[in-house]
Amino acid sequence: MGNYILRRLLLLIPTLLGILLLIFVIAYVIPADPARAWAGPKARPEQVELLRQRYHLNDPLYLQVYYYLKNLLHGDLGISATTKRPVLDDLKHFFPATVELTIVAFTLSILMGVPLGILSAVKRNSLVDHISRVLALLGVSTPLFWLGLLVQFIFYFKLGWLPAGGRCEVDLQRITGFVILDSLLTHNMPALVDALKRLVLPSFTLAFYSMGYLVRITRGSMLEALQSEYVVTARAKGLPQRVVIYRHALKNALIPPLTVMGIRLGWLLAGTVLLETIFAWPGMGRYAAGSIVQVDLPAVVGYTLISALVMVFSNFFVDILYSLIDPRIRLGEKAR
Amino acid sequence: MRRWKGFSLLLLVLWALPIFAQESIPNPDTLVIVAYGEPAELDPATSYSARGWIFIRNLYDRLVQYKGEDATTLHPMLAESWEVSPDGLVYTFHLRKDAKFHDGTPVTAQAVKYSFDRVLKMNQPPSWMLSQMMDLNSTKVIDDYTVQITLTKPYAAALAVFATMTASIVNPAVVEAHGGVVENEENEWMNMHEAGSGPFKLKEWIPGERIVVERFDDYWGGKAKLKRVDVRFYPEIGTRIMLLKKGDADIATGFPAVNIPDILGAEGVVVAPYPSFDIDFIVLGCRGALADKRVRQAVSYAFPYETVIKFVYQGYAQRLTGAIPKGMFGYYEIPEDMRYKLDLNKANQILDKAGYTKGPDGMRVDPSTGKELSAEILVPEGDEVRAQISLLWQNYLKKIGFNLKIRTVTWAVMYQIMRNRESDMLISGWLPDYADPDNYVDAMLRSSNASAIWGSDYNNPQMDELIEKAKWETDPQKRAELYKQIQLLCHEDAPYIWIAQTKQISVRRSWVKGYYYNPVQPMDWFTIYKSAE
Numbered sequence: 001m002g003n004y005i006l007r008r009l010l011l012l013i014p015t016l017l018g019i020l021l022l023i024f025v026i027a028y029v030i031p032a033d034p035a036r037a038w039a040g041p042k043a044r045p046e047q048v049e050l051l052r053q054r055y056h057l058n059d060p061l062y063l064q065v066y067y068y069l070k071n072l073l074h075g076d077l078g079i080s081a082t083t084k085r086p087v088l089d090d091l092k093h094f095f096p097a098t099v100e101l102t103i104v105a106f107t108l109s110i111l112m113g114v115p116l117g118i119l120s121a122v123k124r125n126s127l128v129d130h131i132s133r134v135l136a137l138l139g140v141s142t143p144l145f146w147l148g149l150l151v152q153f154i155f156y157f158k159l160g161w162l163p164a165g166g167r168c169e170v171d172l173q174r175i176t177g178f179v180i181l182d183s184l185l186t187h188n189m190p191a192l193v194d195a196l197k198r199l200v201l202p203s204f205t206l207a208f209y210s211m212g213y214l215v216r217i218t219r220g221s222m223l224e225a226l227q228s229e230y231v232v233t234a235r236a237k238g239l240p241q242r243v244v245i246y247r248h249a250l251k252n253a254l255i256p257p258l259t260v261m262g263i264r265l266g267w268l269l270a271g272t273v274l275l276e277t278i279f280a281w282p283g284m285g286r287y288a289a290g291s292i293v294q295v296d297l298p299a300v301v302g303y304t305l306i307s308a309l310v311m312v313f314s315n316f317f318v319d320i321l322y323s324l325i326d327p328r329i330r331l332g333e334k335a336r
Numbered sequence: 337m338r339r340w341k342g343f344s345l346l347l348l349v350l351w352a353l354p355i356f357a358q359e360s361i362p363n364p365d366t367l368v369i370v371a372y373g374e375p376a377e378l379d380p381a382t383s384y385s386a387r388g389w390i391f392i393r394n395l396y397d398r399l400v401q402y403k404g405e406d407a408t409t410l411h412p413m414l415a416e417s418w419e420v421s422p423d424g425l426v427y428t429f430h431l432r433k434d435a436k437f438h439d440g441t442p443v444t445a446q447a448v449k450y451s452f453d454r455v456l457k458m459n460q461p462p463s464w465m466l467s468q469m470m471d472l473n474s475t476k477v478i479d480d481y482t483v484q485i486t487l488t489k490p491y492a493a494a495l496a497v498f499a500t501m502t503a504s505i506v507n508p509a510v511v512e513a514h515g516g517v518v519e520n521e522e523n524e525w526m527n528m529h530e531a532g533s534g535p536f537k538l539k540e541w542i543p544g545e546r547i548v549v550e551r552f553d554d555y556w557g558g559k560a561k562l563k564r565v566d567v568r569f570y571p572e573i574g575t576r577i578m579l580l581k582k583g584d585a586d587i588a589t590g591f592p593a594v595n596i597p598d599i600l601g602a603e604g605v606v607v608a609p610y611p612s613f614d615i616d617f618i619v620l621g622c623r624g625a626l627a628d629k630r631v632r633q634a635v636s637y638a639f640p641y642e643t644v645i646k647f648v649y650q651g652y653a654q655r656l657t658g659a660i661p662k663g664m665f666g667y668y669e670i671p672e673d674m675r676y677k678l679d680l681n682k683a684n685q686i687l688d689k690a691g692y693t694k695g696p697d698g699m700r701v702d703p704s705t706g707k708e709l710s711a712e713i714l715v716p717e718g719d720e721v722r723a724q725i726s727l728l729w730q731n732y733l734k735k736i737g738f739n740l741k742i743r744t745v746t747w748a749v750m751y752q753i754m755r756n757r758e759s760d761m762l763i764s765g766w767l768p769d770y771a772d773p774d775n776y777v778d779a780m781l782r783s784s785n786a787s788a789i790w791g792s793d794y795n796n797p798q799m800d801e802l803i804e805k806a807k808w809e810t811d812p813q814k815r816a817e818l819y820k821q822i823q824l825l826c827h828e829d830a831p832y833i834w835i836a837q838t839k840q841i842s843v844r845r846s847w848v849k850g851y852y853y854n855p856v857q858p859m860d861w862f863t864i865y866k867s868a869e
Contacts, residue, residue: 032752039384039461040461041789042769043462043464044785045788079524094544149574152575157581160582164578166545169546277571277572278572278574283544293747
């Protein structure tokens with residue numbers, strides 16, 4: 001196991017290097033004039049040229065990559081050309097917002113998706129099954145931005161129960177960047193309540209979307225398990241229904257949903273542009289979209305590196321969970 | 337006992353009255369603005385966008401300012417009075433003695449010199465406004481409250497430049513304590529903080545969320561009526577509309593004309609258009625088919641000016657006949673009978689006369705190259721207004737046998753494509769840096785800028801000469817005459833299609849009072865207050 005983890009971590013280096021190179025090449029070949037975009041359309045040529053020099057835009061590609069890597073070794077991700085702040089500071093600021101939203105949305109989606117999937121499979125073709133299948137279909141097929149606008153319209157505009165968006169509009173001393181944690185640390189109850197209220201709509205919207213996939217996968221995988229021979233055997237042995245379902249079938253049926261969850265987690269942590277835009281959520285998606293439009297290379301590379309790391313680690317985490325759920329899976333060992 | 341009960345009830349009502357009275361206006365001392373996007377920086381020497389300037393306006397002071405909606409006369413601000421030498425070269429400013437920076441130190445002549453020299457040394461995008469007329473030797477401190485500026489050339493718009501956000505006065509001690517001035521470099525600290533003497537001071541900036549400013553109680557002009565202004569960033573227009581309709585926001589900015597119908601008529605919401613100096617235009621790149629002046633004139637006659645104003649801008653715009661907007665010094669309106677208007681017959685006549693014959697498919701052919709008469713226009717992605725304008729024009733151009741290809745690209749890519757001469761046209765706009773015609777004609781019609789800024793091949797030496805002459809002319813009458821000639825020549829050359837002079841649409845709650853719009857200065861929070869009456 002230790003060996004396996006080490007190998008996976010070492011594999012990270014070429015993966016990240018590859019991604020980094022790819023972005024530089026893409027940014028280099030697109031016919032954009034980043035300096036002009038950063039300086040604004042009205043800037044005079046001399047000042048645009050200064051920006052080009054500052055960001056090494058006139059240098060050949062290999063030199064640009066070299067400068068970047070050199071700084072990266074010192075933990076310096078460069079300065080974003082659009083926000084004018086160090087990319088590392090920006091990521092430290094925007095990533096916690098995404099993490100906070102993801103944790104809530106991800107937990108919600110599991111709490112809704114997995115039980116519904118199991119119930120749907122166990123009570124196949126019953127009313128519960130039909131309802132959960134319709135819900136799953138809605139979850140998968142409803143466009144995220146549409147659902148976001150809809151819940152915002154109903155719960156903010158019509159009913160006035162929840163705020164339209166934002167993260168926390170009560171004065172709060174930011175310490176960790178995680179608003180909920182900061183409000184607890186500073187004993188700021190109004191900020192905590194405000195932050196929690198503002199989390200409801202975006203996290204529900206995100207969770208509903210992920211829930212759809214989870215219900216479908218859990219249901220399918222559970223149905224398959226319920227028809228397998230070991231379940232028939234367990235039933236023949238006279239085991240109670242509860243034990244058959246939860247101890248025998250469920251454990252085996254959980255592998256596919258787990259895979260989906262791993263991918264979903266990575267996807268959620270990379271941020272979602274449309275949702276963050278609608279709910280004015282200051283997360284990674286909006287940061288990335290803004291940087292891409294402005295061809296803000298340092299920001300784009302920083303964002304991509306973080307997203308890649310998150311993806312790799314969430315898959316890694318899922319692999320470890322596999323081995324915990326299914327003892328036959330031995331990480332890092334060759335098949336005997 | 338009963339009497340006591342009655343008395344307590346009365347007390348309760350009296351106590352509760354202010355609560356009920358206040359309930360109609362949420363947070364009466366705080367102005368909540370919902371904005372599309374946040375600024376990249378708050379440093380006057382670096383910021384070159386309306387998003388940053390709105391904060392700089394209220395955090396910093398300048399030597400002179402415009403008052404109210406008028407953009408023609410400059411009034412005292414940090415300078416109580418000033419004299420200009422007869423040759424227009426030397427400006428002597430007498431500073432007021434009661435102005436203080438936010439740390440309590442006085443605003444002095446040394447600070448003025450420091451601020452102007454800082455802009456010149458840092459050499460950031462907006463610095464050309466100062467460097468075109470002054471250098472590091474220009475500003476001299478006469479005494480603590482007198483400063484003398486000797487221009488390198490007599491620029492008639494010098495005072496207007498001193499009123500720009502770029503010419504804001506910064507606190508030298510604060511800047512020096514945070515990185516100082518480095519040649520050709522930005523100051524990272526100043527991008528995120530402030531060192532001003534304006535009526536408001538920066539409380540906090542949470543990136544991606546909001547910027548909050550608080551009243552500066554020692555302001556020389558007296559205390560602002562608002563205690564706090566909270567600018568929140570809501571990128572989605574639909575959300576901004578809902579917040580305003582519900583009264584959770586007092587002012588919403590960044591309202592494209594196409595979204596106005598969504599908010600018109602909403603209870604308690606004011607939609608007020610103001611005449612602005614903002615103009616929209618199409619850059620005709622003067623190459624390919626558009627190298628021929630007659631083709632440019634013909635396509636100018638095939639543009640649906642009135643339709644665009646009525647339906648795309650929803651009426652919130654007016655006709656524009658040249659580079660200089662109406663209401664500005666030097667404005668000259670091309671006479672009605674000469675003006676370009678939608679006239680397909682005239683457009684066809686010009687092209688027929690020029691020898692561009694129509695083929696069997698109705699499209700014209702360039703006799704010199706044998707190619708179809710066509711051009712490509714670049715439209716910025718996500719800009720609904722400009723996309724609609726291009727589509728409308730495409731339709732009319734087809735009727736005169738001209739094939740317009742529309743290409744949608746991001747801003748960053750747009751300029752590079754034009755600079756590389758890989759496209760022919762660009763649809764864009766211009767907001768004033770300062771109230772002077774030179775700010776418009778120099779940037780658009782001077783051949784070097786037409787090329788560097790817009791990627792256009794427009795080059796008329798006569799035009800360059802006129803612009804240079806008008807720029808340094810100090811006699812207003814002679815200057816106005818030169819701008820008239822520039823506009824007539826521009827009409828003849830047709831290097832641009834002047835789409836319209838747009839109106840600034842202010843969208844706010846009716847309880848927001850004291851609001852005014854000035855076409856060259858960002859929103860003034862000092863005069864604003866909230867009241868139900």
